[in-house]
Amino acid sequence: MSRNWLENQTTIDKNTQDTIRMSGILPRHIAIIMDGNGRWAVEDGKNRTAGHEEGINSVRDIVKASSQLGIQFLTLYAFSIENWKRPRTEVNILMKLLEFYLKHEIEELHHNNVRLLAIGKLNSLPKSIQKLLLYSIDLTKDNTGLTLTLALSYSGRWDIVKAVQMVALDVRRGKLSPEDITEERFASYLVTHNIPDPDLLIRTSGEMRLSNFLLWETAYSEIFITDRYWPAYRREDLYIAVNNYMCRERRFGKTSAQILTEQPDTNSPKNYFQRVMDAFNPR
Numbered sequence: 001m002s003r004n005w006l007e008n009q010t011t012i013d014k015n016t017q018d019t020i021r022m023s024g025i026l027p028r029h030i031a032i033i034m035d036g037n038g039r040w041a042v043e044d045g046k047n048r049t050a051g052h053e054e055g056i057n058s059v060r061d062i063v064k065a066s067s068q069l070g071i072q073f074l075t076l077y078a079f080s081i082e083n084w085k086r087p088r089t090e091v092n093i094l095m096k097l098l099e100f101y102l103k104h105e106i107e108e109l110h111h112n113n114v115r116l117l118a119i120g121k122l123n124s125l126p127k128s129i130q131k132l133l134l135y136s137i138d139l140t141k142d143n144t145g146l147t148l149t150l151a152l153s154y155s156g157r158w159d160i161v162k163a164v165q166m167v168a169l170d171v172r173r174g175k176l177s178p179e180d181i182t183e184e185r186f187a188s189y190l191v192t193h194n195i196p197d198p199d200l201l202i203r204t205s206g207e208m209r210l211s212n213f214l215l216w217e218t219a220y221s222e223i224f225i226t227d228r229y230w231p232a233y234r235r236e237d238l239y240i241a242v243n244n245y246m247c248r249e250r251r252f253g254k255t256s257a258q259i260l261t262e263q264p265d266t267n268s269p270k271n272y273f274q275r276v277m278d279a280f281n282p283r
C-alpha cells in the first residue's frame, strides 16, 4: 500500500470528503481533547494501557483524515501538566507510547507534508522525547500541509501565567509600555502564537469541560462534545463534528442579521452535506 495518504483513500471516503468540502467553509483549526481511554479499556475488561494503545490508532486515523480533508491545523491534547499526577506506571506508559508514535510515524507524516509542532512545558518531558521532538519538528519545518500540534505537558493557565511573566519582564526592561498590551500583543507571548485560534474544539467521552486546554485561544471556538471514547473515535466521527460545525452560524458577539449582511452572497446551501445525508435517510 502506498505511503501517500491521497493515494490510499477509499472512493467512498474520498466522496464523503468531497461532499463535506462542498458544503461550506471547513474549520481551519480543529483542536481535540482526547478523553476516555481508561473507560474504553475498563468497560471492555482490559487495563487502562490498552485504551492508550488503541488511542494511538485513533490519532493515526484522525491525523490522516484531517490531512486528506484539507484541514490546515490540528491540535491534540496528549498530556496535560496535571497528568503528571497520575500513577508513575501510567505516566511511563504514556511517555513510551508517545516515543513510539514519534519514532514510527514521523517519516510517514513528513512524506505526507505534515508539519509537526509541540506546545507545553517541553523541558519536563523525558530527554529522549525532547530529542525526538526537536528532530521531528526540524525535519518537517518546511512542510506546507497539515500542521499537527501536540500539546504535551501543557496547560492553559500555565501558558497564560508564563506569558504574563514575560510581558512584565518586557515592561520592566522598557521594551513594552502597559498601554501597548493589546489582546494581539498578549497572544504573541503564548506558546500558540504561531497558530490560529481553534475554530472547532472537539471533546470525546461526553465530559463537558475544558480541562485547562487552550483557555485563551478557545474564546470563540465552536465546541462539539461526543460520547464516543477516544480509542473508538475514527474519521466518521470527525466528519460528524465537522459537518455539525459547518451548519453553525459564527457570530463573534454580533447579531445574526449583521452576519447575514456582511456575507450577502454566501448562498451556501444551509448545508449541502446534510441535504445529501437527508436524501439517503429520509426522516
Ligand code: FPP
Binding pocket: 034, 035, 036, 037, 038, 039, 040, 052, 055, 056, 059, 076, 077, 078, 079, 083, 094, 097, 098, 101, 150, 230
Ligand atoms: C485521556 O484518557 C487521554 C490521555 C490522558 C492521553 C491521551 C494519549 C494518547 C491518545 C496516546 C498518545 C498520544 C499521541 C499524540 C501519540 P483518560 O486516560 O483520562 O481516560 P478516562 O477519563 O476514561 O480515565
